[in-house]
Amino acid sequence: MAWLTTLPWGQLIINGIALGSLYALTAFGIVLIYKTTDVLTFGQGELAMFSAFIAFTLLDRLKLPFPVAFVLTLVFALGLGAVVERVLMRRAQQGSILNSIIVTIGLALVLVGMAGFIWGYEVRPFPDPVTGPPFLFRVSPTQNLVLTQLSAVILAVTLVLMLLLFAFFRFSLVGIAMRAVAQNRVAARLMGIPVDRINALGWGVGAALGAVTGMLIAPTNSLFPNMMGDVAIKAYAGAVLGGITSLPGAVVGGLLLGIIDSVAGFQAPELRTTIAFTLLVIVLVIRPAGLLGRREIKKV
Amino acid sequence: MRQSLFPHPKSLLLVLAAALLPPLLGVIPGIPVGYVLYLVCLALIYAIVALGLNLLIGYAGQFSLGHAGFLAIGAYASAVLTQRFGWPFLLALPMAGLLTAAVGFLLGLPALRLSGPYLALVTLGFGLSIPQLVLWRGELTGGAGGLRDLPPASVLGLELRSESAYYYLVFLVIVALTLFARNVVQSHTGRAFIAIRDSEIAAQAMGVNLTRYKTTAFALSAFYAGVAGSLYAHLIRFISPESFTVILSVEFLTMIVVGGLGSVSGSIVGALFLTALPEVFARLPVLKDFKNLFIVVFGAVLILTILFFPRGLAGAWSTRTRPIPPPAEPAARPQEAV
Numbered sequence: 264m265a266w267l268t269t270l271p272w273g274q275l276i277i278n279g280i281a282l283g284s285l286y287a288l289t290a291f292g293i294v295l296i297y298k299t300t301d302v303l304t305f306g307q308g309e310l311a312m313f314s315a316f317i318a319f320t321l322l323d324r325l326k327l328p329f330p331v332a333f334v335l336t337l338v339f340a341l342g343l344g345a346v347v348e349r350v351l352m353r354r355a356q357q358g359s360i361l362n363s364i365i366v367t368i369g370l371a372l373v374l375v376g377m378a379g380f381i382w383g384y385e386v387r388p389f390p391d392p393v394t395g396p397p398f399l400f401r402v403s404p405t406q407n408l409v410l411t412q413l414s415a416v417i418l419a420v421t422l423v424l425m426l427l428l429f430a431f432f433r434f435s436l437v438g439i440a441m442r443a444v445a446q447n448r449v450a451a452r453l454m455g456i457p458v459d460r461i462n463a464l465g466w467g468v469g470a471a472l473g474a475v476t477g478m479l480i481a482p483t484n485s486l487f488p489n490m491m492g493d494v495a496i497k498a499y500a501g502a503v504l505g506g507i508t509s510l511p512g513a514v515v516g517g518l519l520l521g522i523i524d525s526v527a528g529f530q531a532p533e534l535r536t537t538i539a540f541t542l543l544v545i546v547l548v549i550r551p552a553g554l555l556g557r558r559e560i561k562k563v
Numbered sequence: 564m565r566q567s568l569f570p571h572p573k574s575l576l577l578v579l580a581a582a583l584l585p586p587l588l589g590v591i592p593g594i595p596v597g598y599v600l601y602l603v604c605l606a607l608i609y610a611i612v613a614l615g616l617n618l619l620i621g622y623a624g625q626f627s628l629g630h631a632g633f634l635a636i637g638a639y640a641s642a643v644l645t646q647r648f649g650w651p652f653l654l655a656l657p658m659a660g661l662l663t664a665a666v667g668f669l670l671g672l673p674a675l676r677l678s679g680p681y682l683a684l685v686t687l688g689f690g691l692s693i694p695q696l697v698l699w700r701g702e703l704t705g706g707a708g709g710l711r712d713l714p715p716a717s718v719l720g721l722e723l724r725s726e727s728a729y730y731y732l733v734f735l736v737i738v739a740l741t742l743f744a745r746n747v748v749q750s751h752t753g754r755a756f757i758a759i760r761d762s763e764i765a766a767q768a769m770g771v772n773l774t775r776y777k778t779t780a781f782a783l784s785a786f787y788a789g790v791a792g793s794l795y796a797h798l799i800r801f802i803s804p805e806s807f808t809v810i811l812s813v814e815f816l817t818m819i820v821v822g823g824l825g826s827v828s829g830s831i832v833g834a835l836f837l838t839a840l841p842e843v844f845a846r847l848p849v850l851k852d853f854k855n856l857f858i859v860v861f862g863a864v865l866i867l868t869i870l871f872f873p874r875g876l877a878g879a880w881s882t883r884t885r886p887i888p889p890p891a892e893p894a895a896r897p898q899e900a901v
Contacts, residue, residue, distance in 0.1 A: 303680050305813075351866060358873035361620070365820045366869050368813060372862030380856055496687070496809070503684040537695045540688025544673055547685060551676045 273408050275525050281414035283521020284421045285480050289491070289498030290505070290513035291424060292472040298432070298508050299441040299465030301360070302352065306367040308495025309374040310470045312488060314340045315389065315477030316378050319486055322390055329392055336474050344470025348463040378488040389481035392416065417479050424472070425514050432510070441465055445508075497524065497539075504543055506556020515554055581734060585727035600726035602842060604798050607733045608791045610834035613818045614737075614744050614827065615787025620816075621825035622748060623780035624760025625674055626683045629690030630815045633785045635807035636693065637663045637792020642710045642802055643703060652716045652797060656736075659793035660786045667785020671778035678763075690812045694804035709803025716797040733794055737831070740787060744827050747783065756780055757825075821868050823875025832876050840864060 292307040317339050321332035347370060355366040393412045400408040432438040443451040444461045452458050477491075484490050501520040505512025520539060527538040546554065584603065588596045612630055619625050641659040644650040650658070673685050697704045704710065716723045716732060723729045747753050755776045758766035767773055796802050814837060822833020844857050872879045 297680070303683070351870070354870050355866075355873075358869065359824060361816075361820050361824060362869050362873055365817055366866050368817065369862040369865035369869070372865065373859050374862075376856060376858030376860075376862060380859065496691070500684055500688070503680050507680045533699055534695055536688075537692040537699075540685075540692055543688060544685050547681055548673050548676055551681060553681070 270526070270529065271406075273402055273406070275529055276522055277408050277410050279522030279525030280418065280518055281410065281521070282525055283501070283518035284414070284418045285476075285483065285494055285517075286498045286501040286520055287421050287514045287517025288417065288424070288476045288479065289473075289494055290502035290517045291421075291428065291510065292469045292476065293499060293502045294507060294510055294513045295428065295472060296465060296469040297502075298445050299469075300348075300352065300356070300462050301445055302356065302363040302367065303360075303507075304367040304469070305364065305495075305499075306347075306370040306374065307469070307473055308491030308498070309371040310340070310343070311473035311477035311480065312491045313343070313374045313378055313477070314470070314474035315481040315486055315490075316382050318474070318478050319382075319387070319389060319481070329390070333478065336478065337471050340470040340474035341467040344467035344473075345463045347470070348466035352466065353459065353462070375488045382488075384488055386485045386487045389478075389486040391482045392478070413479075413482055417483075420475065420479065421514060421517075424475070425510055428510050437461075437464070497521075500540070500543060504546060504553055506553030508557070509553065509555040512553055512555035519554075578738060582731075585730055597726045600730050601798070602838065604726065604730055604733050605795075606835045606838035607737050607831075608794045608798065609815070609818065609838055610831040611737055611740055611791035611794070612788045612815050613822065613830035613834045614740060615784040615791075616815050617819045617822075617824065617826070617830040618744060618747065618756070618787070619780050619784035621819060621823075621829075622753060622760060623756035623777065625671075625777060625780055626679070627686040627781075627784070628683050628809070628812050628816065629670070629686035629688070629693075630784075630788050631807040631809065631811035632690040632693035633663050633667060633788030634792040634795065634811070635697065635802075635804070636666055636785075637789030638796040638802045638807070639697065639704055639710075639792075640789070641793035642713050642796045645714050645797075646710065647703075652714070653718060656790060656793045660790040663789025663792065664782040664786035667788075668778050668782040670785070671781030674777055674781060675774055687809065687812075690807075690809050694807055697804045705803070707804065709801060709805075710796075711801050713796055713800040713802070715800065716794075729798060733798075736790065736794065740790070741827060741831070744787075748827065752776065752779065817865060819875075821865065821872075821875060823877035826875065826877040829875045829877030836876060 289307060289311065292311070293304060296302060296304045296307070314336050318332050318336040321327045321335055322329065325332075327335070351366050351370065352363060355363045391413060393416050395412045397409050397411040398415060400410070402408055432442060440451070440456045440461050441464070443454065443456055444458050444465075448458055451461075480494060481490065484494070497520055498517065501517035502513045503516070504520060505514070505516025520543075523539045523542055524535060528535045531538065550556075585596070585600060588594055588599055612634055615633075616627060616630050619627055637659040640662045641652075641655045644655040644658060645652055670686065670689055674682050677685060698706055701707075716729065718732065723732055748756075755766070755771045758769060758771050759773065759776055759780075763773060795806075799806075818833035818837050819830050820833070821836060822831070823829025840861065841857070844860055868876070
């Protein structure tokens, strides 16, 4: 086990956190949509990608300043999410849960194809929202730990969004209504909650979160229709690891997965995903509802 | 209750028509018979996977996003056994199925504790890991380059080199496996699966052994995929890790949902439909000019099928001929009951 001590642990963990915050950010949208509508979406990454393209067009073609483009993209995504719910999901949810999952897969395909059709498949650079030298942490005379400013911003945004969303679900009336709808549609409707509107809002906010994700991941991974492929799978894994209904769980799961990815990728790059998922299975067998998830009590 | 082999004259007719497919294709001018038959073989091989997956998801209510992994295990097992160890194809085919079933049994173990998105994640991880493990054990599996020039399938010394010969092989296997699936569904085991799908707790209370039937469902489903993998390997005669991506697992899932969950015929219909769809689109003159629109149309067809045929194509087709089990609610929403 000599390799355990020779690994550059500090830098690997920092890289892992930087990577993991991308996963966590994407996982937020997945968790939010699952929490409010009970649908496990496979379109979150593609929603993020599509919004990033919209932001790119606003920035690059229309030469809008970043904050304006940012807000306009958020509004666009909010609308897109609500339309997706109204046109597709509301009908799909009348069937089995698998029907909804397949519809989100279809949505992902449509979004990738449209992005490819409109903007093409070439890889483009996305303007960095922050520029500046990376942060250096001096740990020893010979060694510095490096964290880029963009990674720091992503991490900060992730944590702030987690707190905001957590408070939203805990304290605001709309947030509580969303939780009620997820828990029991019929009872929620009987309590006077407009279930359809709440679902549309859930998808809208989920898509808006996706837009933030897309605009922050595009500078790191560049912009192309399949840019979210790997991130989305890991984000999904992170969300489940943390407990699919828990927002703090998404952050813990995402960051943990990033660190595992980074260490495993350094030690055995060819088995990176296998190692990550083997650890996941072990964790899930011990805690079947994820690290921070609560076990559902089933009625017969 | 005993049932005849072909309870409906229609299904017997369908089987006969399918048996006559190769000569019938030859009559129609302008059709590349070899290529069409190759595609039909591929679709039927995918249909075998879909049959197994539907037993797992549509009947037993367990989720899998990793069936491409099972297909890969079957394909590699068969390829290595015939090419490296010189096994005859007729032995390698069931062996591939059994080996894959053993792996399926093991994957069924975590399923005893997990459900819904958690189980989906474990199976997704399995599907992602198999190609990585294939790359890792390169000396046995040929690594990224894959295994080429696999020996052609041979039955009792007769080499099946032509597409129509191979078509009959695949055809016989799928007829046998369809009948087997139908018998499983109507047996004690099938009823236990359905009971678990509808309510684990109620099933347990009725004396259904969850451990036994969940692992059985996984092993059985994997067996189908393993047999399909063997047929796949000897149809294409070249396999590499890239042939077994998660996208393929998602396609299998799509096939059974579009075809009809909890329906044996739906699995086959879905597989044929989804294999034919891209081929047809690729030939439509309008879509040919806009290559990327093809994915859009594919996604849109998927969505529209689900929206307008929520019980799948088979559900829409057969409601008047024969009652099918109610649409599955895997990862049941227990909260729905007030």
